[in-house]
Amino acid sequence: MPRISLEDNFTDVLGKAQRGLGLSDADLVARAGIKPEELAALQRGEIRDHPLRAVARALQLNPAATMALARREWYPEQPEFPRGFALFNTPYDGELTVNSYLIWDSRSRIAAAFDTGMNCTAMLDTIAAEKLSLHYIFLTHTHDDHIADLPRLAEATKAQVWASEREPSDHPGAQTFAENAHFHLGELAIKTLSTWGHSPGQTTFYVTGLSWPLAIVGDSLFAASVGGSREHYADQLKNNREKIFRLPADTVLACGHGPLTTLHQERRYNPFFAR
Numbered sequence: 001m002p003r004i005s006l007e008d009n010f011t012d013v014l015g016k017a018q019r020g021l022g023l024s025d026a027d028l029v030a031r032a033g034i035k036p037e038e039l040a041a042l043q044r045g046e047i048r049d050h051p052l053r054a055v056a057r058a059l060q061l062n063p064a065a066t067m068a069l070a071r072r073e074w075y076p077e078q079p080e081f082p083r084g085f086a087l088f089n090t091p092y093d094g095e096l097t098v099n100s101y102l103i104w105d106s107r108s109r110i111a112a113a114f115d116t117g118m119n120c121t122a123m124l125d126t127i128a129a130e131k132l133s134l135h136y137i138f139l140t141h142t143h144d145d146h147i148a149d150l151p152r153l154a155e156a157t158k159a160q161v162w163a164s165e166r167e168p169s170d171h172p173g174a175q176t177f178a179e180n181a182h183f184h185l186g187e188l189a190i191k192t193l194s195t196w197g198h199s200p201g202q203t204t205f206y207v208t209g210l211s212w213p214l215a216i217v218g219d220s221l222f223a224a225s226v227g228g229s230r231e232h233y234a235d236q237l238k239n240n241r242e243k244i245f246r247l248p249a250d251t252v253l254a255c256g257h258g259p260l261t262t263l264h265q266e267r268r269y270n271p272f273f274a275r
Contacts, residue, residue: 004097009070034055077265090119110135113138119148134157141199151171162174164196164200177203198228221270226272240273245263245266
């Protein structure tokens, strides 16, 4: 599996928290008890221990996790799936990349896709090579980078397209699910969890029956970060805590951007959730 860079650096994390909390630079300087020039230095990417820890506390971020991110001291250990799971990482908008996923039951060869990324060619190649029958295409949310190749994947496989009732897809014939909907692929079980905030219908799909419990979280959560949300930041964090962070500690998190991670690692290294 390719080494995928973390989606966000520490300045991204500070910016997302500041925007989510609706704080101006002047507000943040006052809350953190630092000088304006110290905040400006952090925003330029300069790592200054005391100001960074003070700003992290003011933004309700974990200072130690924020510092570890800034110093690039951590990258998530990558779990291995011997079978039944594939990650696809496709480029968009220059150097940025987006993830999509495929799972399948090893006996029945029935499969489900989660998003398409910008290009589903590699996914179609895997479906053919593994002799899979794609029954479902599940959408974590409908932002363009995640579903850019939906028409091609749906046409090539004739799979059913499913999206949250809070954020329906405009793909012809697409169906909608509510929270706690259940789907089955042979011995695999899929449960929908509403982790909205980044988008109205952002959904986490909790999968059991593979080598590890798996949560396909879309942009609800990244390794050491979250997807941005200006209007529903508090809701996003609340939904993540109540839905994702109550899953088993060994749950693998398959994020919309960046590398795979695990719930155990995010509890220690994600500035938004570490305690």
